Amino acid sequence: MSTPIELGRPVSGDVVDLILEDHRRFEQLLRQLRDSSSDRDAVRRAFATLHVAHAEAEEKLVYPVLRRKDAIDEHEAEHGQEEHAEGNEALLAVLELKGTDTQSFDDAVEELAGLVNHHLTEEELTILNPAREEISEEARAELGEQFATERNRQIDADCGRIENVREIVARAEKQGLLDDEEGEEG
Template sequence: MPSADVVELILQDHRRMEELFRTMRNVEADRAAALEEFADLLIAHASAEEDKVYPALRRYKNVDGDDVDHGVHEHHEANAALLALLEVDDTASAEWEDKLEELVTAVNHHADEEERTLLNDARQNVGDDRRAELGRMFRQSRSQYLEAGCGSVENVRKLVASADD
């Protein structure tokens, strides 16, 4: 049975994003399809974290609330970088390569930081049962976003615009 631990689920998504980056960097791969999967995964993952995981972690005294706020800020940066890539039409262009690298930088920075801070804090301070409960909530929320096509360029535009307000 797949792990329900929220930390493990988040890490699995991070690893899948890395695989998709490798595909998107490969000129022989179906870059557009990889980007489509990536966009859905990134938005669903970040939205589910913000809806279900971050508010719960904020309540633990040994989890730094500033790390939670910083995570949300970095989600906005990643969304803006994603939008810039989604708006490039030619996946074989230099512009696409440039925007891809900006996205890779933003997402990898966030994932690395989140793994070292929030996820380590969660592992140390949040009990197994609560992490499993958060994992179920995260997975359910993430599925709802995926079913709604959350990675569409229209939706990402809305998210980026609302973050700028």
């Protein structure tokens, strides 16, 4: 199922630029989620699709390549994965709410926005800057094509559907990526 909101379909480019383009899309979608006059249900579905596709492509392709090329260390890659997991958990809370015109929805969006904005800032500083400095332009272009291909494959597979987000969050819990004091017992 495609969303009526344009998420972009890049096929190539510098991986840093492609990631930054998605970061700007996240910011735009978060503004729309906060806007009570927007179609918040369509926006949350689009956000879910982009968030999952982007994070899965980064974890599968970008982080491992940057680690192999010593642009980032294991801690930075793991921290990025933990922040993706936290974002997915907050996203699931937004997706599971029935209505989009409640205080509960606003609170869940505020939590999601805080986590995502923190991650975007940190990733741009600690992962994308080293990628610009340590990885050749040619290698960034090759990685960009791979990132775009995986991202688009995820979108085509309707990766943002609630059942998939639930599976991703459950997998993250099993991997210990969501061990925090806010987690529920289980």
